[in-house]
Amino acid sequence: MPREAEPSLNERAFVIQALQEGQRIDGRAFDQFRKLDLRFGDQYGVADVTLGKTRLLAKVSAEVTAPYTDRPFDGIFTITTELSPMASPAFEVNRPTETEVLLSRLIEKTVRRSNALDLESLCLVAGQKCWSVRVDLHVLSHDGNLIDASCLAVVAALRHFRKPDTSMEGDTVTIYTPAEREPVPLSWLHSPFCVTFSFYGENGEMMLVDANLLEEQLRVAKLGGTAVEGTSLIQCASAAVARVKEFSTLVDAKLADDLKRRDKGGLLAELSAENER
Amino acid sequence: MRGTVALGPYLTGAIIISKTTLDSKLARVYVETFIMTVTTEPEALLSHLYKADGSATYSHAGYTVIGAVNGPIEAQKRDELPEEAIVDVIVRPAAGVGGTRERHLESLLQSTLRQVILVNSFPRTLIQIILQITVTPENEYINGKLVQANVNLPVLPALLQTAILSLLSASLPMAATLTSTSLAIIQEDGRPHIVTNPTARQVEQSKSFHVLAFTSQNELILAESEGAFTLKEWDDIYGAAYRKCCTTASIGDTDTLMDEGTTGADLKRFTRSIIEQKTASDLHWK
Numbered sequence: 001m002p003r004e005a006e007p008s009l010n011e012r013a014f015v016i017q018a019l020q021e022g023q024r025i026d027g028r029a030f031d032q033f034r035k036l037d038l039r040f041g042d043q044y045g046v047a048d049v050t051l052g053k054t055r056l057l058a059k060v061s062a063e064v065t066a067p068y069t070d071r072p073f074d075g076i077f078t079i080t081t082e083l084s085p086m087a088s089p090a091f092e093v094n095r096p097t098e099t100e101v102l103l104s105r106l107i108e109k110t111v112r113r114s115n116a117l118d119l120e121s122l123c124l125v126a127g128q129k130c131w132s133v134r135v136d137l138h139v140l141s142h143d144g145n146l147i148d149a150s151c152l153a154v155v156a157a158l159r160h161f162r163k164p165d166t167s168m169e170g171d172t173v174t175i176y177t178p179a180e181r182e183p184v185p186l187s188w189l190h191s192p193f194c195v196t197f198s199f200y201g202e203n204g205e206m207m208l209v210d211a212n213l214l215e216e217q218l219r220v221a222k223l224g225g226t227a228v229e230g231t232s233l234i235q236c237a238s239a240a241v242a243r244v245k246e247f248s249t250l251v252d253a254k255l256a257d258d259l260k261r262r263d264k265g266g267l268l269a270e271l272s273a274e275n276e277r
Numbered sequence: 278m279r280g281t282v283a284l285g286p287y288l289t290g291a292i293i294i295s296k297t298t299l300d301s302k303l304a305r306v307y308v309e310t311f312i313m314t315v316t317t318e319p320e321a322l323l324s325h326l327y328k329a330d331g332s333a334t335y336s337h338a339g340y341t342v343i344g345a346v347n348g349p350i351e352a353q354k355r356d357e358l359p360e361e362a363i364v365d366v367i368v369r370p371a372a373g374v375g376g377t378r379e380r381h382l383e384s385l386l387q388s389t390l391r392q393v394i395l396v397n398s399f400p401r402t403l404i405q406i407i408l409q410i411t412v413t414p415e416n417e418y419i420n421g422k423l424v425q426a427n428v429n430l431p432v433l434p435a436l437l438q439t440a441i442l443s444l445l446s447a448s449l450p451m452a453a454t455l456t457s458t459s460l461a462i463i464q465e466d467g468r469p470h471i472v473t474n475p476t477a478r479q480v481e482q483s484k485s486f487h488v489l490a491f492t493s494q495n496e497l498i499l500a501e502s503e504g505a506f507t508l509k510e511w512d513d514i515y516g517a518a519y520r521k522c523c524t525t526a527s528i529g530d531t532d533t534l535m536d537e538g539t540t541g542a543d544l545k546r547f548t549r550s551i552i553e554q555k556t557a558s559d560l561h562w563k
Contacts, residue, residue, distance in 0.1 A: 002351045043415060053327045057343075057411060061372040084369055086345040086407040088328050093367055136372050138409055140343060141326045178415075 004090040007217050015218055019206050026212065031239060033210040034145075038156055038250060040258045044183060045161030049153040052212060053143035056150050058157035059136045062164075064175060067123065067130040075122020076132035079107055079154060087142035099146070106147050107137070110192045111154050121187035124166060124173050131163060133186065144212035151194040156251050159188055160258065193247040195240040204228050207236070209243070319438070319547050323446045323555045329407075331447020333439055338459075338474040339414030340435035344443035348404030362399035364391045367407045368436065378429055382436065389490060389499045390440055395450045404449065408436050414477045430503055431480055433488045434459050437499070438544075445552055455498065456522040456544040457490035460514050462506060469510060471517050485510070489518035493545065 007015070015025055024030065034052030041048065045060030067074060081104040083091040091097055096104075111117075122131040135154050139146060162183030165176045198219040200206040204227075208215060319337035326332035329345035336342075352363055366386045368379045386406070394404060410432060434457040441455050461475035461483035472479055480486055485504030492498050502511070522544055 041412060043412065046411070055326070057409075059371050059411075080374070084367065084407050084409065085347060085405055086326070086329060086332075086343075086409060089347040089350055089405065134372065138369070138411075140345075140409070141328050143327060 002089055004088060004217075007214055011214070012218055015214065016200065019200050019208075024208070025214065028210075030206070030208050033243070034212070036152075036250065038152070038254045040156075040160050040254065045157050047153045047157035047160060049149050049156070051145060051149040051210070053141060054145060054149050055139075055141040056146070056153045057138045057140060058150070058153040059138070060133065060157045060161040061136070062131050062133045062161070064124065064129055064173075065132045066128060069127075071119075072127035073123050074119040075130040077112055077117055077119060077122070077134075078132070079104070079112060079135045079137065081107060081137040081139075081150065083139050083142070087139040103146055103150060106194065107150055107154060110151055110194055111158075114190075114192050116155070116188065116190055116192055117158060118187040118189055124168075125171070129173055133158075133161075133163070142213065144214070144216045145196060145210045147196050148194045148210065151192070152247055152251070155191050155193065156254070158186060159191065159251065159255060161186055191248055191251065193244045195236075195243045197236045197240075199228060204232075207232060209239070319544070321438075321442055321547075321551045323442060323551065329443075329447075331443045331445070331449070333442035333446050335435060335439040335442055336412065337435055337438070339412070339476065340410070340432055341412035342432070342435045342439040343409045343411055344436075344439035345407045345409075346405065346440075346443040346447040346449065347407075348447065348449060349399040349402035350405065352401060352403035356403070357401045360400050361396040362394070362402045362404050364394060364396065365403060365405045366390065366440070367405070369407070369409045371410050371413060382433060385433065385499065385501065386436060386440060389437065389455070390444070392498065393441075393451050393453055393455060393492065394444065395452060398450060406440050406443065408439055410436075430486060430488055430501055431459055431475075431477070433457070433501065434490070437490055438548075441548065442551065445548075446555070453492035453494055454548055455490050455492055456548065457488065457499065458518050458521045458544065460487045460489070460518055461485070462487075462504075462510055462514070471513060473517060473521055487511075487514050487518070489515065489522070491519065491522040495519070495523040 018025060022030075026034075028034070034054075035050075037050040039048045039050075040046060047058045049056045049058075065076065067076065081100060083097065083100045083103075084093065085091050091100070117133065122133065124130055135157060137150055137154060139150070162185055164178065165181040165184050167174050167176070195209060196211070198208045198211040198215060200208065200219055208219075211219060319335065321336075322334040324332055325334065326343075326345055329347055331346040332344060334341065334343045349362055352358075356363055364387055366383045368382050368386070369375060370379060386408075390406065396404075413432065437455055437457040441451075444451060445454070458473055459475065461472045461479055462469045462485045463472055463475075463479060463483050464470070469484065472483075475483060475486070483504065485502060485506040487503075487506075488499065488501045489497065490499035497515070500515075506514075524543070524545075
């Protein structure tokens with residue numbers, strides 16, 4: 001497979017000099033994101049995120065399995081991120097690249113290990129039956145900032161997802177098909193989002209958000225490479241808070257829109273077998 | 278008319294629901310949600326991915342597939358063929374990891390597309406075709422196992438169409454384009470009955486299921502069958518598929534096409550019109 005084309009020396013010098021003069025090659029401000037769009041599929045648990053020319057698709061699925069023996073009260077939650085050659089011919093099937101390892105590690109950390117999804121609520125019969133929730137993340141087009149976009153896609157897809165309703169009578173668990181009972185949403189605790197900052201220049205004095213592929217190839221700090229000032233880290237954190245609030249309102253608004261689209265004639269409430277808490 | 282054929286089993290299902298819940302309003306909601314997921318007319322979008330050389334999204338009969346083509350690109354030393362290009366097909370399910378079923382589909386697609394692409398023009402290169410399935414029709418009556426993806430023959434026509442459209446979008450030279458359709462034989466009122474583009478439920482109930490593909494020169498290029506059927510039935514299937522894939526009325530002769538009552542979309546005309554639209558928009562600046 002061909003390797004990803006490295007930016008040429010001229011290109012490199014041009015982009016860096018432009019940054020030093022306070023310009024980005026696509027004319028954005030340093031703290032400006034590209035156009036972000038989120039769409040949901042006709043089926044539950046499908047989110048399609050477009051960030052500039054980057055495009056991702058997350059799909060959530062669930063099935064009943066036996067829980068892990070060391071965690072009998074918890075359900076199973078897995079996120080798979082596999083980059084196919086669709087994103088770039090440099091990616092190979094069944095051979096993870098550095099990008100892919102970094103991406104899956106960060107998504108695991110932010111969504112799974114932060115307990116955004118209540119795993120105990122996925123348990124049906126302790127030690128015997130639980131839900132296994134799986135998120136498949138497909139990168140359709142790669143133009144930088146995969147991490148922020150995929151985190152948003154995963155969170156949106158999980159919040160959009162509905163799992164089949166179940167009921168317990170003694171020891172028997174009944175799982176209802178969508179035709180019998182309206183599926184129920186997952187028990188969602190909080191919505192984490194990622195904001196990536198890229199540092200440029202000799203001492204990392206220039207800071208960008210939402211770097212595109214070319215900018216990503218040029219940044220100095222990779223895999224925790226160079227040291228960054230403590231104050232700029234605090235700056236990053238406060239900038240990220242504002243950004244994450246925007247993401248959160250976007251996802252909320254899109255979810256509300258989607259619910260309105262599905263709830264024709266206002267009958268979904270009648271179909272629900274869930275109790276008000 | 279096509280719409281009612283495709284929705285037939287769902288409608289009856291909805292009536293059963295209304296009996297159990299004793300509310301006819303609820304049945305209506307179900308019918309509406311079903312309609313939302315079933316597309317009767319094929320739809321396609323070309324060259325919408327930026328990184329790939331060619332790309333297409335195709336949706337028809339409840340399936341949506343995104344395809345991307347990279348090629349001709351450098352092949353790995355151990356894979357390259359001295360006299361022709363390698364055609365590499367990758368099928369990825371929407372949920373779960375690909376298994377033997379996907380490998381089987383890949384081999385079918387590979388052997389079909391290899392005959393159509395002019396592989397001899399690009400020796401020692403690689404033509405990579407990636408097909409990502411995004412939507413498959415859901416059976417509302419079964420909670421399917423999803424971790425092991427359950428992709429099978431019914432998705433094959435959509436994969437083939439997407440592959441062809443992506444190849445066209447990548448401007449790779451081909452000897453012909455393909456049109457493909459799926460058919461099922463269903464026992465109805467004691468006699469066999471052919472259904473084109475069967476729904477997931479119809480495939481489940483069918484006696485036999487067939488996928489046929491024809492080149493634009495009206496030659497059969499792929500025939501895959503599942504289930505039990507007689508030679509006579511296969512001949513009928515061939516006839517029905519031929520009518521669906523190969524007959525296209527001459528341009529400006531749409532009325533006779535309507536009168537003939539061909540079931541659903543004319544695939545050959547569809548591929549043609551998609552490419553015509555694409556070329557027209559590409560040459561808009563002239």
